[in-house]
Amino acid sequence: MSNLEAIYNAVLDGNAPGAEAGVKAALAAGAPAETVLKDGLIAAMAEVGRLFEENEYFVPEMLVSARAMKAGLAYLKPHLAEGSATPAGKVVVGTVKGDLHDIGKNLVAMMLEGSGFQVIDLGTDVTPEKFVNAVKEHKPQVIGMSALLTTTMPSMSGTVKALTEAGLRGQVKVMIGGAPVTDAFARQIGADGYSPDASSAVRLARSLVGVR
Ligand code: B12
Incomplete structure (x- = not known):
């Protein structure tokens, strides 16, 4: 074997x-x-x-x-870890409200850290309010939301709305992922990007913050 x-x-x-x-x-x-x-x-x-x-x-x-x-x-x-000398930016990540799946989110966080991003991981079952508070506190350039259940995907939309209502949407890019999530869904809820796996998540985060 x-x-x-x-x-x-x-x-x-x-x-x-x-x-x-x-x-x-x-x-x-x-x-x-x-x-x-x-x-x-x-x-x-x-x-x-x-x-x-x-x-x-x-x-x-x-x-x-x-x-x-x-x-x-x-x-x-x-x-x-790919290793990078230049700090690329700050990303807040979390699995959305009602969802406890964290393996994919952890993998994305790991790869982001490995490529020079500072990552603040909010864990699982993260409410829109918690994402909003983390954006106020940490001032990341990007937030990354993960959902593995079709029933928790609407919370991604809820978070985008909550960011807009808090007047923060213009200050932070939103990327989303997880097995049931698609590019079309990202566009539908007004996110800035979707990627299907952890390595492309790093490329996406880099392009969102304007780092090559
Ligand atoms: C492991 C697992 C569990 C574990 C989770 C343990 C943990 N700590 O994560 C446990 C046993 C707890 C669990 C529970 C449940 N699960 Co579950 N689970 C899975 C399983 C088998 C694997 C998920 C996984 O880890 N995949 C491996 C990782 C590496 O892949 P990934 O998560 O997709 O992440 C990659 C990409 O999606 C992307 N990505 C992920 N997040 C992000 C974020 C961003 C920003 C970006 C850019 C990219 C990105 O990059 C990652 C790395 O490449 C899936 C099956 C599947 N095929 O997905 C079912 C699955 C997700 N579970 C399912 C279900 C139904 C449940 C339960 C409701 C079961 C129950 N009756 O209780 C509960 C729900 C609990 C809850 N409230 O969350 C269903 C969901 C169906 C649906 N349509 O919604 C699935 C699809 C199984 C199935 N085929 O039916 N589960």
């Missing part, structure tokens, strides 16, 4: 030590961190999602798989 298969299976089995060991072994064998992430960890979580849809996995299985993914990610984090 290859190291990537070992990672994939460990995440599917909810085996956190196995996921971490697999990541360690893959990196030691020279696999690029991006490949370990995409073909090992992310591929496994996509399969977990499929098994959940097919009623083969239930919430407890999803939860232990998420823990295993997080264990692998924690080890991968320093290897993912």
Whole structure:
């Protein structure tokens, strides 16, 4: 079994030590961190999602798989950092109100930090008011909202409205993401951009703040 298969299976089995060991072994064998992430960890979580849809996995299985993914990610984090000498700007990130999914948001935060952004992470279940207060307090150039549930996507629109009502919309760019989110939805709610994964989120944030 290859190291990537070992990672994939460990995440599917909810085996956190196995996921971490697999990541360690893959990196030691020279696999690029991006490949370990995409073909090992992310591929496994996509399969977990499929098994959940097919009623083969239930919430407890999803939860232990998420823990295993997080264990692998924690080890991968320093290897993912692209490294940049110039500070690129400040980004406030959070998963929107009612939504507890944080793996994708954490990954976006990690990649942003790795490419020179200062990241303020508000965590999960973040209300529009909390985003507004964070913009007042931290004065970021960008906020990044994540939603994994179709039922929580409207909170992104709520946050854009709350920023406008607070007179802050002109001071901050809004980017959004998460599995059910689309470019069309971003345009519909008046966000400044959408991106489908963490590396393109970094490119998007850079273009929003005008850094190449
Ligand atoms: C793991 C998981 C869980 C874990 C979450 C653990 C955690 N700490 O995050 C637990 C078990 C807690 C969970 C709970 C639930 N879940 Co869940 N979960 C998943 C699962 C399997 C994987 C999500 C994940 O981590 N993917 C891996 C990451 C890396 O991908 P990602 O999140 O998409 O992020 C990437 C991009 O989207 C993007 N991105 C993400 N955020 C942002 C932000 C910005 C600004 C940008 C630019 C980009 C960006 O970049 C990321 C990195 O590349 C998905 C299935 C799926 N295919 O998505 C279901 C899924 C999201 N869950 C689902 C459901 C239904 C639930 C529950 C309602 C189940 C229940 N009955 O209780 C609860 C809801 C709890 C809540 N209130 O939030 C459904 C949602 C269906 C829908 N249409 O809304 C899904 C799609 C499963 C399914 N196929 O049905 N879940």
